[in-house]
Amino acid sequence: MDRIKKLFSQISDEEKNSILFEKIGKFSFKEFKDRVSSYSNSLINSFILSYSSGPFLELLLLLKEEAQGKDKKEQLEEEAFKVVNPSRKKPQLEERDGQKIFRENVENLLKEKSVLIAEAPPGIGKTLAYLLPMMENIESKRFLISTNTKSLQEQIFTKDIKLASYNAKVSFSTINIKGISNYFCFSKYYENMEKFHPLMKLATEGFIQISKTGDINSLKFMKGITYDDITCDSRYCQDLECPFSNICFFLRLKEKVLSSQIVVTNHYLTLINETLPKSILGDFEMIIFDEAHNLENVISDVYSYTIDFFEIFKILKYFIKRVKEDLKSVEESSLSYDCFNFFTEVYSFLNTLYENFEILYENILEKVTPDQKEKDVYDFKIFENVKTYILKIKQLLYSIRENGEKTLKILKDSKFKNLEIKHNLKYLVEESAKIYESFVVTTEANNSDYAFFYDLNTKNKNLILNAILVNTGEQFSNFLRKKEKTSILFTSGTLKSSNDFGFFKDRIGINISKRKYREEVFLSSFDYKNQMTIFCFKNIGDPNTEQFMENVITFLRKVEEKRKRTLVLTTSYQQIEYLKKNLSDPKFIFQVKEGNNEKILLQYKTRKDGILVGTSTFWEGIDLPGDLLEILVILKLPFLVPDDPVFLKKGENLKNKGFDPFYDYSLPYTILKLKQGMGRLIRRKDDKGEIYILDERIVTKKYGKKVISEFFVEPKILDFNEFTGVL
Numbered sequence: 001m002d003r004i005k006k007l008f009s010q011i012s013d014e015e016k017n018s019i020l021f022e023k024i025g026k027f028s029f030k031e032f033k034d035r036v037s038s039y040s041n042s043l044i045n046s047f048i049l050s051y052s053s054g055p056f057l058e059l060l061l062l063l064k065e066e067a068q069g070k071d072k073k074e075q076l077e078e079e080a081f082k083v084v085n086p087s088r089k090k091p092q093l094e095e096r097d098g099q100k101i102f103r104e105n106v107e108n109l110l111k112e113k114s115v116l117i118a119e120a121p122p123g124i125g126k127t128l129a130y131l132l133p134m135m136e137n138i139e140s141k142r143f144l145i146s147t148n149t150k151s152l153q154e155q156i157f158t159k160d161i162k163l164a165s166y167n168a169k170v171s172f173s174t175i176n177i178k179g180i181s182n183y184f185c186f187s188k189y190y191e192n193m194e195k196f197h198p199l200m201k202l203a204t205e206g207f208i209q210i211s212k213t214g215d216i217n218s219l220k221f222m223k224g225i226t227y228d229d230i231t232c233d234s235r236y237c238q239d240l241e242c243p244f245s246n247i248c249f250f251l252r253l254k255e256k257v258l259s260s261q262i263v264v265t266n267h268y269l270t271l272i273n274e275t276l277p278k279s280i281l282g283d284f285e286m287i288i289f290d291e292a293h294n295l296e297n298v299i300s301d302v303y304s305y306t307i308d309f310f311e312i313f314k315i316l317k318y319f320i321k322r323v324k325e326d327l328k329s330v331e332e333s334s335l336s337y338d339c340f341n342f343f344t345e346v347y348s349f350l351n352t353l354y355e356n357f358e359i360l361y362e363n364i365l366e367k368v369t370p371d372q373k374e375k376d377v378y379d380f381k382i383f384e385n386v387k388t389y390i391l392k393i394k395q396l397l398y399s400i401r402e403n404g405e406k407t408l409k410i411l412k413d414s415k416f417k418n419l420e421i422k423h424n425l426k427y428l429v430e431e432s433a434k435i436y437e438s439f440v441v442t443t444e445a446n447n448s449d450y451a452f453f454y455d456l457n458t459k460n461k462n463l464i465l466n467a468i469l470v471n472t473g474e475q476f477s478n479f480l481r482k483k484e485k486t487s488i489l490f491t492s493g494t495l496k497s498s499n500d501f502g503f504f505k506d507r508i509g510i511n512i513s514k515r516k517y518r519e520e521v522f523l524s525s526f527d528y529k530n531q532m533t534i535f536c537f538k539n540i541g542d543p544n545t546e547q548f549m550e551n552v553i554t555f556l557r558k559v560e561e562k563r564k565r566t567l568v569l570t571t572s573y574q575q576i577e578y579l580k581k582n583l584s585d586p587k588f589i590f591q592v593k594e595g596n597n598e599k600i601l602l603q604y605k606t607r608k609d610g611i612l613v614g615t616s617t618f619w620e621g622i623d624l625p626g627d628l629l630e631i632l633v634i635l636k637l638p639f640l641v642p643d644d645p646v647f648l649k650k651g652e653n654l655k656n657k658g659f660d661p662f663y664d665y666s667l668p669y670t671i672l673k674l675k676q677g678m679g680r681l682i683r684r685k686d687d688k689g690e691i692y693i694l695d696e697r698i699v700t701k702k703y704g705k706k707v708i709s710e711f712f713v714e715p716k717i718l719d720f721n722e723f724t725g726v727l
């Protein structure tokens, strides 16, 4: 302890403050130690990596050692794979009525091999309700749990599975796996390491030593690292042919997936797995989609196409350089003339391809820039005068792929030893195929399943052509049909909108799939009437006016006086910027675009009077029980942006089918999102708090009644001019 104290006295205030992420003045040794020990292992690791030498580094290493000595269990639970021995003792948890019925439903689902759509609000214990039946069948069956957020993924893997294990008769293995781009790639790192500052290299080497899973999450706190330079994607990965395959983090995990009985992963990997030639996850008896309300967005992400011009220029430059180098090696080898010919030809193809893409980019840019809009639906007419280039690009991509495949076969048959050349060629073939597919869809498809729009970066003039899938139901119904022998559970705290599951069912195409399904709604065991009060305002002003934002400032200044942890949910970064300009007290903590939310949350938790102002990601997936959240403020109803191209396309499709885009899409979406946001407040039986919804449309508009009818408690309507009495 003396050594730790001594080291502490040698650290500068600036360094001490950096670990708390903010300047809060001097703090005591005890306070410092408490804070560090409350951080997760991976966070401590990232601090260690940020300080390559000096007393701070030494101190952190000592504290880490101390923490590990104290809690070996926690360290184990941070790993991504484990064998769980069933708990001998049943935990002292009372099984609530709702949870019991939910569990029975899952037991039936397993027998029926059907589909269950279940809304289960917070407090019901839904994770245990689906884990307990799994445990009873763990001896012979495999299960997949798919979530939307990393936090839920971690929670299920580190806590809930162990908790439910008392119901298992045998030991079983479980794995927590994310998409390949979440893991450190040795091949990429060694390829790009010249770009790294020496300190970064040192830190990365440290990471390689410390990390057990290669999850780059703990490197995320380091400045100056481009994640593309150290992470992989499935097309680049050389798999077993990679020279680093014996030490590769991802391959090590992948190997264990197929032998794991419970696989915990995210929706993205679950869906992308279906597009791979060989499944990395395998088959399952039951798939659980938790946080299922997010599926629509993930389906859309997985099955959409983009042409990002700057990204294409970068890839083509990379291949031009590689092929030039490879050409030399092929020339010096004993390979056939055909092979040499291909490399010579492809080098010239790639250069021509680059030139054609450049011409195309400049031509399209001219047509989309006049009004300098950053995002807009494009008319396929913009391609009319550049058809020759489009054709040429397609031909070149096609030839590279076709001839590349033939050459790969020659290399394989001739037992060519240079693995790197083979890998580069394989990568080129796959990349050409992918660009070809995206190129055809974004420039030619023009069908109603997609929203076509461009994204223009007005600063650097990068242009991205997007074809975003809007007809998610059609696409996902294929998945449901393909898994006809698998039981599937869709669950979330909010799946119902406008009092039924119609909105959700359309998004996942359950009716088109013709699969047998049941719907269940479970009631929360929370006593909402006594645990929360909801206030709505009138006379606060139209939410799209400056006057409204001024009133919001007045309101938040009043909230500030209550000195309670508060979450303010906004619907845009512009609103955050406005509030930031007007509320300068350090207790206000603002979400930053592309910032680290984990860091912001930590900062908020360290202040008893913290007021966290966030948007998008903070509307769901964060768990702030007890006094971590006592007041929730919602600025505006979370409507979709009316001129958003994806929303416009969905609206158009609905109109064509005789539906109303507002009542049949926009409003149900808003209600779901709002319920998610409101769900942040009460997380435990003894939580209490207040919700303030500042958007007066909930009181003044006809649809407001529909929104209010979905609340757990009747709101109190306040006149903004008289609200101070309430606060």
Ligand code: SF4
Binding pocket: 184, 185, 186, 187, 188, 232, 236, 237, 238, 239, 240, 242, 243, 244, 245, 248, 249, 250, 251
């Ligand atoms: S096997 Fe794939 S992920 Fe692993 S180091 Fe090699 S290229 Fe990277």
